Amino acid sequence: MSTPEMERGAEPEVDLELSGVRRAFGATQALRGVSLAVRRGEVYGLVGPDGAGKTTAIRMLAGLMRPDEGSVRVLGADPAHPRTPVREQLGLVPQRNSLYGDLSVDENLRFFSRLFGLSASDFTTRRERLLSITRLERFTDRRADALSGGMYKKLALACALLHRPRVLLLDEPTNGVDPVSRRELWELLYGLVHEGMTLLVSTPYMDEASRCHRVGLLYAGELIAEGAPRELARAHGLAASNFEAVFLELIRGRAA
Numbered sequence: 577m578s579t580p581e582m583e584r585g586a587e588p589e590v591d592l593e594l595s596g597v598r599r600a601f602g603a604t605q606a607l608r609g610v611s612l613a614v615r616r617g618e619v620y621g622l623v624g625p626d627g628a629g630k631t632t633a634i635r636m637l638a639g640l641m642r643p644d645e646g647s648v649r650v651l652g653a654d655p656a657h658p659r660t661p662v663r664e665q666l667g668l669v670p671q672r673n674s675l676y677g678d679l680s681v682d683e684n685l686r687f688f689s690r691l692f693g694l695s696a697s698d699f700t701t702r703r704e705r706l707l708s709i710t711r712l713e714r715f716t717d718r719r720a721d722a723l724s725g726g727m728y729k730k731l732a733l734a735c736a737l738l739h740r741p742r743v744l745l746l747d748e749p750t751n752g753v754d755p756v757s758r759r760e761l762w763e764l765l766y767g768l769v770h771e772g773m774t775l776l777v778s779t780p781y782m783d784e785a786s787r788c789h790r791v792g793l794l795y796a797g798e799l800i801a802e803g804a805p806r807e808l809a810r811a812h813g814l815a816a817s818n819f820e821a822v823f824l825e826l827i828r829g830r831a832a
């Protein structure tokens with residue numbers, strides 16, 4: 577199946593795009609006209625505090641919710657279209673509880689592989705590869721609920737990668753994860769980008785901004801700044817490692 581965008585032929589350079597996206601829940605304005613574009617092969621960090629609108633933006637990109645206003649494009653197509661082929665190219669690691677706690681590591685992988693329609697032989701290959709990169713081989717019989725925070729997130733990532741997506745959306749993948757596992761997770765993510773994947777990662781941790789190629793700072797439903805972490809920091813006379821200060825500076829600038 578092809579979409580009008582695909583029929584035009586040219587592959588878009590931009591894999592993920594929000595244009596003027598607004599979304600309200602009752603009186604709460606979750607997104608107030610957000611525009612952003614994630615380029616192919618990029619790690620884009622959607623950085624912002626609790627309630628900034630990160631999950632809402634990710635839900636839009638995953639095609640799980642439509643904007644009140646504005647448009648959403650993933651690989652040039654509308655991800656919320658019921659018959660879009662784009663879904664098969666998209667992986668999603670939700671913010672929380674994305675796995676079956678009563679099922680083991682292996683059973684979760686098997687369950688999601690059936691959901692994605694993987695053949696038995698494809699599953700065998702993918703299972704081996706994903707257990708290896710997440711270093712979960714020794715824990716295949718452990719129930720998901722009994723995994724550490726870091727291992728749980730790695731299993732959620734493995735499940736989201738089973739169908740070999742080209743674009744991956746990760747909603748706070750390192751929240752509740754200890755610093756060593758956080759570093760391991762980031763190494764894993766860089767490995768995926770090295771293989772050609774495009775990543776959008778949301779995080780409330782300002783220090784993680786410096787790990788992204790570009791970041792968008794989301795605050796109260798608005799993208800208040802965007803750019804390469806080093807450039808944003810330099811513009812404020814600060815070190816990229818001190819991104820929290822950059823963010824606070826930007827918020828202060830708005831309040832003034």
Ligand SMILES: Nc1ncnc2c1ncn2[C@@H]1O[C@H](COP(=O)(O)OP(=O)(O)OP(=O)(O)O)[C@@H](O)[C@H]1O
Binds near residue numbers: 601604624626631
């Ligand atoms: N389904 C919903 N119904 C009502 N309000 C909602 C709904 N989803 C989100 N909101 C509100 O919209 C705003 C943005 O929420 P969102 O979950 O996108 O933020 P977030 O940046 O992901 O926050 P967190 O870091 O806490 O996950 C919040 O004020 C939230 O309470």
Ligand SMILES: [Mg+2]
Binds near residue numbers: 630631671
């Ligand atoms: Mg969220």
